[in-house]
Amino acid sequence: MAETADARWANRSSLLAVLLAGGQHSRAGLTQQTGLSAATVSRVVEGLLDEGLVREGAVLQTGRRGRQGVVIEVAAERGVAVGVDLGGTTCRFLATDLLGRSPRYHEEPTPRHLAADHLADWLVERVRALYDNAPGAAAPDVLRAGVIGLPGAVAADGLGVRGATNLPQIEGDLFTRRLRRALEGTVAFGNDADLALEGELRHGAARTADTAVMFTVGAGFGAGVAVDRHIRGGPTGLVGEFGFLPVDSDDHTVEELVGAEGLMRAAREAGLDVATAADVFTETAPAARAVVERFERALGIALTAVTIAYEPELVVLGGRVSASIDTAMTTRLRERVRRRLPACPELVHSELADLAGALGAVSRGLTALRVRFDVAPDAAAAVRADLDLAALLPPRAH
Numbered sequence: 275m276a277e278t279a280d281a282r283w284a285n286r287s288s289l290l291a292v293l294l295a296g297g298q299h300s301r302a303g304l305t306q307q308t309g310l311s312a313a314t315v316s317r318v319v320e321g322l323l324d325e326g327l328v329r330e331g332a333v334l335q336t337g338r339r340g341r342q343g344v345v346i347e348v349a350a351e352r353g354v355a356v357g358v359d360l361g362g363t364t365c366r367f368l369a370t371d372l373l374g375r376s377p378r379y380h381e382e383p384t385p386r387h388l389a390a391d392h393l394a395d396w397l398v399e400r401v402r403a404l405y406d407n408a409p410g411a412a413a414p415d416v417l418r419a420g421v422i423g424l425p426g427a428v429a430a431d432g433l434g435v436r437g438a439t440n441l442p443q444i445e446g447d448l449f450t451r452r453l454r455r456a457l458e459g460t461v462a463f464g465n466d467a468d469l470a471l472e473g474e475l476r477h478g479a480a481r482t483a484d485t486a487v488m489f490t491v492g493a494g495f496g497a498g499v500a501v502d503r504h505i506r507g508g509p510t511g512l513v514g515e516f517g518f519l520p521v522d523s524d525d526h527t528v529e530e531l532v533g534a535e536g537l538m539r540a541a542r543e544a545g546l547d548v549a550t551a552a553d554v555f556t557e558t559a560p561a562a563r564a565v566v567e568r569f570e571r572a573l574g575i576a577l578t579a580v581t582i583a584y585e586p587e588l589v590v591l592g593g594r595v596s597a598s599i600d601t602a603m604t605t606r607l608r609e610r611v612r613r614r615l616p617a618c619p620e621l622v623h624s625e626l627a628d629l630a631g632a633l634g635a636v637s638r639g640l641t642a643l644r645v646r647f648d649v650a651p652d653a654a655a656a657v658r659a660d661l662d663l664a665a666l667l668p669p670r671a672h
Contacts, residue, residue: 283648284650285308285310285314285318286318286321286322286648287648287649287650287653288308288309288310288653289304289308289310289315289318289319289322290322290327290644290647290648290649291644291649291650291653291654291656291657292304292307292308293328293346293347293348294348294372294373294644294647294649294657294659295657295658295659296348296373296374296375296659298331298345298347299345299346299347300343300344300345300346301315301316301319301343301344301346302343303343304319304346319346326349326352326415327348327349327352327647328346328347328348328349329346329347329349330344330345330346330347331344331345331346331347332344332345333345348372348373349372350371350372350373350375350376350409351371351372351408351409351410351413351416352372352410352413352415352416352417353371353372353416353417353418353419353640353643353646353647354369354370354371354372354404354405354408354411354416354417354418354419355369355370355371355372355374355418355419355420355421355636355639355640355642355643356368356369356401356404356405356418356419356420356421356636356639357369357420357421357423357469357631357632357633357634357635357636357637357638357639358397358401358420358421358422358423358632358635359423359466359469359470359631359632359635360384360397360422360423360424360425360441360444360466361384361425361440361466361492361493361631362384362386362425362440362441362492362493362494362535363383363384363386363440363492363493364381364382364383364384364628365381365382365383365384365397365400366379366380366381366628366629366631366632367379367380367381367382367400367401367404367632368629368632368633368635368636368666369404369405369408369636370636370640370659370661371408371409372417372640372643373659374636374637374640374659374661375661375662376408376409377661377662377666378404378407378408379629379632379666381628382400384441386440386441388443389443390443390444390446390448390449390452391448391449391452393441393443393444393449394449394452394453394456395452395456397422397453398453398456398457401420401457402457405418405458417459417460417643417646417647418457418458418459418460419459419460419461419462419639419640419642419643419646420457420459420460420461420462420639421462421463421464421469421635421636421638421639421642422453422461422462422463422464422635423463423464423465423466423468423469423470423631423632423634423635424438424441424444424450424463424464424465424466425438425439425440425441425466425493425494425496426438426439426441426444426445426465426511427465427510427511427512427515428463428464428465428507428511429509429510429511430507430508430509430510430511432450432462432463433447433450433451433454433463434446434447434450434510434511435447435449435450435463436510436511437512437515437517437518439494439517439529440493440494440533440535450463460639460642460643460646462638462639462642464507464634464635464638465496465498465507465511465514466490466496466631467488467489467490467496467497467498467514467631468498468499468505468507468514468634469498469630469631469634469635469638470488470490470496470498470592470624470626470630470631470634471486471487471488471498471499471500471505471590471630471634472498472500472505472634472637472638473626473629473630473631473632473633473634473635473637474486474488474590474592474624474625474626474630474634475500475503476633476634476637476658476659477625477626477633477637477661477663478590478624478625478626478630478633479588479590479622479623479624479625479626480500480588480590483500483503483586483587483588484501484502484503484587485500485501485502485584485585485586485587486499486500486586486587486588486589486590487499487500487514487580487584487586487588487589487590487619488589488590488591488592488624488630489573489576489589489590489591489592489593489596490592490593490596490631491532491533491534491573491591491592491593491594491595491596491599492533492534492592492593492594492595493533493534493535494517494529494533494534494535494536495516495517495528495529495532495533495576496514496515496517496593497514497515497516497517497576497580498514499513499514499580499583499584499586501584516528516576516579516580517529517532517533517576519575519576519579521568521571521572521575522568526572528572528573528575528576531568531569531571531572532569532572532573532576532595533595534550534551534594534595537551537554537565537569537595538550538551538554540554540565540568541554541562541565544561544562544564544565545561546559546561546562546565548562551594551595551598552594552595552597552598554566554598555598570603570606570607570610573599573607574607574610574611577589577607577608577610577611577618577619577621578610578611578614578615580619581611581615581617581618581619582615585617585619586619587619587620588619588620588621588622589619589620589621589622590622590623590624591604591621591622591623591624592623592624592626592627592630594628596623596624597623599623604621607621608621626663629666633661633663633666636661637659637661640657640659641654641655641657644657
């Protein structure tokens with residue numbers, strides 16, 4: 275019976291998903307892992323060799339007698355993924371090859387004074403440089419995928435942005451459309467907190483959780499929500515935007531009271547002489563304690579809201595201000611919630627620090643590349659790239 279086009283596509287997708295996860299595979303090993311017949315595996319591999327998407331490597335040493343298999347490996351230079359985390363103060367860039375290897379990372383201050391079109395051009399220049407400096411970049415058949423995290427709600431159409439308090443010039447779709455026109459390959463956008471949570475789900479503190487929330491407490495405040503390990507956004511991207519919640523009779527929002535800019539504004543109004551938001555937490559003056567108490571109350575309201583809405587297993591705390599949330603405060607926050615509700619999720623700090631958003635963005639970019647190479651979307655998302663986190667993250671204190 276002749277193999278149908280759908281069957282050929284499914285077989286190719288299944289085998290590629292295994293190869294794109296990395297590791298060394300012989301034809302016999304691929305037969306075992308995919309459940310496909312030896313003849314089918316051989317036919318698919320020959321097709322991928324003709325396309326230049328895989329290559330034959332060294333003889334695979336199994337320690338057994340008889341003919342040894344040859345390693346089949348992905349031509350990792352055939353794809354480049356770039357993840358960008360555009361923050362209110364810092365922009366972070368991470369690029370990898372098709373297997374998530376050869377990571378290249380750098381960060382720069384965000385030129386927040388630029389208008390939308392000039393800020394887009396600034397990003398284009400840097401993303402193109404990462405593409406152009408990738409291994410094998412000169413080849414005509416290299417696929418590119420860039421995912422850019424934005425500090426605002428991104429609509430389901432992937433272009434409309436709203437609620438970007440710390441970079442208001444990117445609101446609407448002028449900024450995103452300019453980037454999409456200027457950059458080659460796949461260009462996608464996501465909320466920065468959503469992408470940070472995706473990074474934690476794949477590589478960090480939420481790797482074993484099914485339902486999780488991430489609070490990013492940086493220049494502003496954002497939240498990402500994952501149910502059954504899928505990020506939730508909604509038609510307008512407002513799912514998880516708990517920073518808009520009102521906190522007091524003066525109509526202050528959660529974001530205004532917990533973000534670094536709001537903390538510094540409150541400190542100045544209280545007459546405090548502090549250089550950074552972190553200094554507010556270490557200052558012993560009564561006025562500083564009042565600012566921190568408002569911070570804690572606002573964060574407690576957000577925590578109560580996500581507990582009611584999603585009952586997550588855990589809430590991951592990220593962003594530079596979250597480093598000032600110590601064990602004593604997390605205990606008080608959980609007690610605050612338990613006074614009103616029967617349970618409260620665990621509160622844990624990010625394991626990926628400032629890299630969570632860029633890692634989530636590049637992970638989504640790798641998924642887009644796999645789909646472009648005809649891997650089924652669900653299988654493409656399920657592949658766990660072997661990112662070299664040790665080369666990116668600072669050593670942990672013991």
